[in-house]
Amino acid sequence: MNTLSDLTAAPERTRLTRRALHKKLRDNLVGYSFIAPALIGFLAFTLLPVLAAFVIGFLNWDLLTAPTWAGIKNYAALLQDEVFLISLRNTIMWVVYYVPASIAISLILALAMNMPLRGITAFRAMLYIPVISPLLAVALLFVWLFNPDFGLINFMLSKIGIQPIGWLTDERLALPSIALMAIWKNAGWNMLIFLAALQGIPRHLYEAADLDGATKWQKFRNVTFPLLAPATFFIVIMSFIGAFQVFGEIYIMTNGGPGYSTHTLAYYLWSNAFKFNKMGYAGAISMVMFLLILLVTVLQNRFFGRKVQYDL
Amino acid sequence: MFDKIKGLALLLVLSMLFTACSAGSGESQGNSTDQGGTSSTSGKKIELSFMGWGNEQERELYEKMLKGFEAKHPEYKVNYIYVPKDYDTKLKTMLTGNTLPDVFWVGETVVPDYAKTGKLEPLDAIVSMNGLDEDFVPGLLDYGKYDGKQYTIPKDWEPYVMYINVDLFNEAGVPVPTGDWTMDEFMDIAKRMTVQEDGRITQYGVGLETWWGPWSVFAGNEGGVWFKDGKANFNDPKVIKGLQRMYDLFQTDKSAPSPSALQQSGMGQSQMFETGKVAMYASGRWMVPTFRQTASFEWTAVEMPIGETRINPLFSGTLAISKDSKDKDGAAKLLTYVLSEEGLKDIIGLGLAMPNKMKYMDDPEMVNAPPAVEPFKATAQYLDTEIQLAATQSGHFSELINKYVQPELDSAFNGKQTIQEAVENIDAKANKELFNK
Structure with missing residues (x-):
């Protein structure tokens, strides 16, 4: 009996598992088909090019003729390349000029725009307009504002007796001047994120603070700022990543000049790839950029990532 | 019901994949189909592609010029690929992807870079057959040469x-x-x-x-x-x-x-x-x-x-034919037309550039005032034929x-x-x- 029932039960079980397997497979397939557009897009247009750039970094390739193997020659050459080192330094300086100022200004704007005033949404929209304006238009506008001879900024300064300043023509000022424009253009973006986070802070915390007789500063220091931490963390990480890749502003406003003063890693990478036909070298620069951004992001995560969790 | 949605989703994904794949070959491969060089007045026209750089004004000029070609050679239809910016980047990408247009513009300083890839058709035969090099502005033609062969032909130059x-x-x-x-x-x-x-x-x-x-x-x-x-x-x-x-x-x-x-x-x-x-x-x-x-x-x-x-430095737009062109005969006709008197009149008559041949210098439809034309014409006598040329030939x-x-x-x-x-x-x-x- 036992053997018989076993024999008859066996196919039953198999059928069941097969059906379950089949269903699982089908469910998975359906799931994958839903994420397929994004996944295929990511694989084809992000992951694959990244892997390709990694390989290209080890090649001599002028884009026009067949590539040859270079080994680590490109990386060795980077260390000797004065312009690369200048570009690296300028990129770090850009991060220093741009990131802290950009975040501080966005936060101040968000606090101001969070005030319950009539028509505040109009102000918010105004501050957001630079973000949705094309970079090209904004950059060209600033080129004229910064014009040393006939620009509006120098004209205003001349009215209070200040000599013309070579905003984009002075090697020491060109990079900070462009950073100034970038801060102005992007302030609205971070402001929006801060604003959303501010409005997510429960009112009862402020009420409790009021009952305890907290001053405005104490409320900001002990309620607002800590509860903004997740948003701040996000903005800091994204700002760093964006700042390390600065290109468009430079390309439009100064072409890396005067001298090498606004050469950044991304600009030098692009020059090598598409102006000097040195794809391999550009690939190596891209890997250095990747590692640099990875390192900075991991460090930030290490030091700040755990401190931004709050249970309410 | 749910199955239907799933089926639709799959269909959608598949169709997106297909369109994504076919888009790559559709735009740039504007070459002729397998009709060969024969004309067919009733059927499909042979397609040629022409790529050039320039401002919006030039785009209109080129469209007009290419219409002229189609009127003269009704068996052809020209797809004009207009590139407003970063022309060289686009050309390099197309060259790497083997999707070069039939006839295209090459900057005077990068001719050797492209010639050495072997993807440009040597034009010596076309030049001598159609007399394209007759009466050229002194030194101009050299900028289209590499390794003793003519790879591109300057259509104009700018003093x-x-x-x-x-x-x-x-x-x-x-x-x-x-x-x-x-x-x-x-x-x-x-x-x-x-x-x-x-x-x-x-x-x-x-x-x-x-x-x-x-x-x-x-x-x-x-x-x-x-x-x-x-x-x-x-x-x-x-x-x-x-x-x-x-x-x-x-x-x-x-x-x-x-x-x-x-x-x-x-x-x-x-x-x-x-x-x-x-x-x-x-x-x-x-x-x-x-x-x-x-x-x-x-x-x-x-x-x-x-x-x-x-x-005077030499600034010029030069024209090349792709080695992979499916209809080199048609490409040669198009190139010859652009460089012909009627073609040139259309593209430089507005005053953007000077003609490539001395005999056109006095033609007011090619070179016109204001400002006075003499200073521009005089420049033809002292174009840089050595220093800049040597620098470009270095690659x-x-x-x-x-x-x-x-x-x-x-x-x-x-x-x-x-x-x-x-x-x-x-x-x-x-x-x-x-x-x-």
Whole structure:
């Protein structure tokens, strides 16, 4: 009996598992088909090019003729390349000029725009307009504002007796001047994120603070700022990543000049790839950029990532 | 119901995949189909693709010209690929992806880069068969050659001249210069045409760009040979003399507005000329259509001032045929048409450029006033046929100029270092890293 029932039960079980397997497979397939557009897009247009750039970094390739193997020659050459080192330094300086100022200004704007005033949404929209304006238009506008001879900024300064300043023509000022424009253009973006986070802070915390007789500063220091931490963390990480890749502003406003003063890693990478036909070298620069951004992001995560969790 | 949605989703994904795949080949492979070279008046036309760079105005001119070709050769239909910016990047990408158009534009400084890839069709046979090289402007054709073969043919060229705001000269009582003016006279006029009010300069003598075109005029007019024996040769007394003149205009005399990188690309300075903030403006023939529209004063052009000698850089658009073209016969017809009298009239008649053949110089449909045509025509006699050509044939022209020369000269023109320091740095770095083989 036992053997018989076993024999008859066996196919039953198999059928069941097969059906379950089949269903699982089908469910998975359906799931994958839903994420397929994004996944295929990511694989084809992000992951694959990244892997390709990694390989290209080890090649001599002028884009026009067949590539040859270079080994680590490109990386060795980077260390000797004065312009690369200048570009690296300028990129770090850009991060220093741009990131802290950009975040501080966005936060101040968000606090101001969070005030319950009539028509505040109009102000918010105004501050957001630079973000949705094309970079090209904004950059060209600033080129004229910064014009040393006939620009509006120098004209205003001349009215209070200040000599013309070579905003984009002075090697020491060109990079900070462009950073100034970038801060102005992007302030609205971070402001929006801060604003959303501010409005997510429960009112009862402020009420409790009021009952305890907290001053405005104490409320900001002990309620607002800590509860903004997740948003701040996000903005800091994204700002760093964006700042390390600065290109468009430079390309439009100064072409890396005067001298090498606004050469950044991304600009030098692009020059090598598409102006000097040195794809391999550009690939190596891209890997250095990747590692640099990875390192900075991991460090930030290490030091700040755990401190931004709050249970309410 | 749910199954239907799932099915639809799958279908959608698949269709997206297919469109994504087919888009890549559809746009660029505008080549002819397998009809061969025979015409068919009733059936499909043979498709040719033509790619060129230019501003919006040029786009319209080229569309008109290509219509003319289709009218003359009704068996063909031309797909015009217009590239407003970053032309070279697009061309390189197409070359790498084996999707080159049948006929396309190649910049005069990068012909060797493309020729050595073997993807350009040698044109010697077409040239001799159709007489395309007859009566050419001296030296022009050499810029399409590589390794003894003709790979591209210049369709036009653009002289570099000095534009003059005649009204400002008349107001100041300074006679408008003539073509035989010297560099010393020019420097003096630039100083006299600079106006100061309350310690601020309100009008500059000359608008001067700092890219390779202008400095090669200043260096070359003093007899300077900045590229010699396959190497950068900027540390040469004559080159230095020419560059020093530019330095003096910017820094010593302050008769030219301070250079900025944007002005390298020609933006900024031309507007200053249009608004009367500079009395003279050195630039190319390409400004003529713009100034005809925008200048609200009397203006003209004269040749660049003469130094020890006279030289004009060569700016040109050259045309090539892809080696992979499926209809080389058709491509040759198209190329020949663009370079023909009717084709050229359409694309340069507006005043953007000069014709490639001497015999067209006196044709008002090709070269017309204002401004007076003589200075532009005269330039044809002293085009740079050696220095710039040698630099481009080195295959490193762009890197030499962009990575080594421009930043060093920028620093000098901005007063951060002397011309002597700049030329020493250029030669030392470029010859160590670029030309050491």
